[in-house]
Amino acid sequence: MLLSQWLDEYMEVYLPASSNLNAKGRTEAKASIELFITIIGDKPLGAITTRDGQAFVATLRKWPNHASKKSEFRDLTSAADILRVAKETRAVTISPVTVINRTNYVQRFFAWLKARHEIHFDPFEGTLLPDATPRLTRLPFSPQDIQTIFDREHRKWAETPHQFWAPLIAFYTGARVREIGQLYLDDIEYIQDVWVMHVAERFPGQQVKTDGSQRAIPLRKELIDLGFLDYVEDVRAHGAKLLFPYTTWTNGDAGRPIARPFNETYLRVVCGILEPEKSFHCFRHLFSTQAERSGLTDGRISQLTGHKLDNVSALRKNYIQAATLCQRHKDIHQIELPSLNLDRYVPGQFSRHLALGATKQHKAEVQGEADSGESAQ
Numbered sequence: 001m002l003l004s005q006w007l008d009e010y011m012e013v014y015l016p017a018s019s020n021l022n023a024k025g026r027t028e029a030k031a032s033i034e035l036f037i038t039i040i041g042d043k044p045l046g047a048i049t050t051r052d053g054q055a056f057v058a059t060l061r062k063w064p065n066h067a068s069k070k071s072e073f074r075d076l077t078s079a080a081d082i083l084r085v086a087k088e089t090r091a092v093t094i095s096p097v098t099v100i101n102r103t104n105y106v107q108r109f110f111a112w113l114k115a116r117h118e119i120h121f122d123p124f125e126g127t128l129l130p131d132a133t134p135r136l137t138r139l140p141f142s143p144q145d146i147q148t149i150f151d152r153e154h155r156k157w158a159e160t161p162h163q164f165w166a167p168l169i170a171f172y173t174g175a176r177v178r179e180i181g182q183l184y185l186d187d188i189e190y191i192q193d194v195w196v197m198h199v200a201e202r203f204p205g206q207q208v209k210t211d212g213s214q215r216a217i218p219l220r221k222e223l224i225d226l227g228f229l230d231y232v233e234d235v236r237a238h239g240a241k242l243l244f245p246y247t248t249w250t251n252g253d254a255g256r257p258i259a260r261p262f263n264e265t266y267l268r269v270v271c272g273i274l275e276p277e278k279s280f281h282c283f284r285h286l287f288s289t290q291a292e293r294s295g296l297t298d299g300r301i302s303q304l305t306g307h308k309l310d311n312v313s314a315l316r317k318n319y320i321q322a323a324t325l326c327q328r329h330k331d332i333h334q335i336e337l338p339s340l341n342l343d344r345y346v347p348g349q350f351s352r353h354l355a356l357g358a359t360k361q362h363k364a365e366v367q368g369e370a371d372s373g374e375s376a377q
Helices: 003-018 023-040 050-060 079-089 096-115 143-149 161-173 177-181 221-225 228-237 256-270 282-293 298-305 314-318 322-334 351-376
Strands: 188-191 194-199 215-218
Touching: 003 023, 003 096, 023 050, 023 096, 050 096, 161 177, 161 221, 161 228, 161 256, 161 282, 177 256, 194 322, 215 298, 215 322, 221 228, 228 351, 282 298, 298 322
Parallel strands: none
Antiparallel strands: 188 194, 194 215
16 A cells, blocks of 8 residues: 555544544644655555655755745645745745654654554654754844834725734734634623633634633733724624634634735735745734833733743633733733824724625524534434
C-alpha cells in the first residue's frame, strides 16, 4: 500500500477512535502527512528510509508560510516548484515551532504504523529538529501605522461590518483574529456594571488556543463610544446570533475571512504598509507592548490577552472572577493607546449585510433540521 492509502485509514479509522485531537488538530495532522507525501513522494511503506525523514525536515525549514492559501503557490504541485517560487519571491518561511509541530504529526502517523508492525523503525530517528526558540516574525504597529490604518479616507474601504469593526476590536482589546471572528452576540455581556467580551468555547464552532485563552475582556470606553453596542443591537434586530453572521468560516477558521483581506489588500494596497512582519496580529503585539509600558504586570496583562503564564492555573487566572473584573476594567483603561479620530457608527449602516447574514443563518438552520430529520428516519 502507498502512503496515501495508509493515510486514509489513519484518518478514517484510527484518529476518530483513538486520538484526543480536536477537529482543528485532525485537520493539521492530515495536512502535515499530506505535505510529507508531497515532499517525499507517495511511496510504498517499504521504500521509506531515515533519509526521507531528514529530507522532510530540511525542506520544511525552507517552506513558505501559508503556502496553500497564497495564489502564487496554489497551482503548484511539486515541492521543487514551491521552493523555487518561495526563493524568487523571498517568501517568509514557516517558523521553527511549526517545523516541529508538522514533524510531530508525521511521527505520530509512523508510530501508529510501527505499532501495527507495518514498519519497524522511526523514519525520523537521528533527524535534528530546529531550535524552538521563538523568532521575531511580527512587529507592533507604530503610531504612524495606526494613524494610517485608521485614516478616515482609508477607512472608506471598510464596506462590511467585519472590515469596520474587527480592527477596532483588536486594537482596543488585543484579542486574536479568530477570537474576534467567532464571537456570538451573547459573548457581549453586561456584568457588574461592566461591558465585557467573552473569549471561550461557549457556542458551536468556537475554539480557543489554550485553556488559558478563556477570559472576559472589559470593553474600553472608546469602543463603546464608537457605537459598538449599537451595532450589536442592529445584528440582534436582524435575528442573527453571530457578531458577523454573513462571513464563511474556512475549515472552521473564523479568523481567515478577516485577516486575509486586511493583510493582503488593506495593509499592503490601501495603506501602503509593506513590511512582511506586519499583519492583523500586530494589533495584539501593540496592545501587549503598550500594556507593559503603561505599568501593568505580566499577570495582569495575561488576564486581558490570554497569554500563558507558567505555574498558574490558566482558568483561575484568566476567566471571569467577580473579584478581579473591576481591576481588569481599570487595567484595560490604564493602557495608553494612540488616540483615533473616527466617525461614529451610524445605526443601520450595515443593514444590507446583516439581512444577508440573517438569511444565511435561516438557511443553515433549515438545512440542519432537514438533516436531523433524515438521520432520525
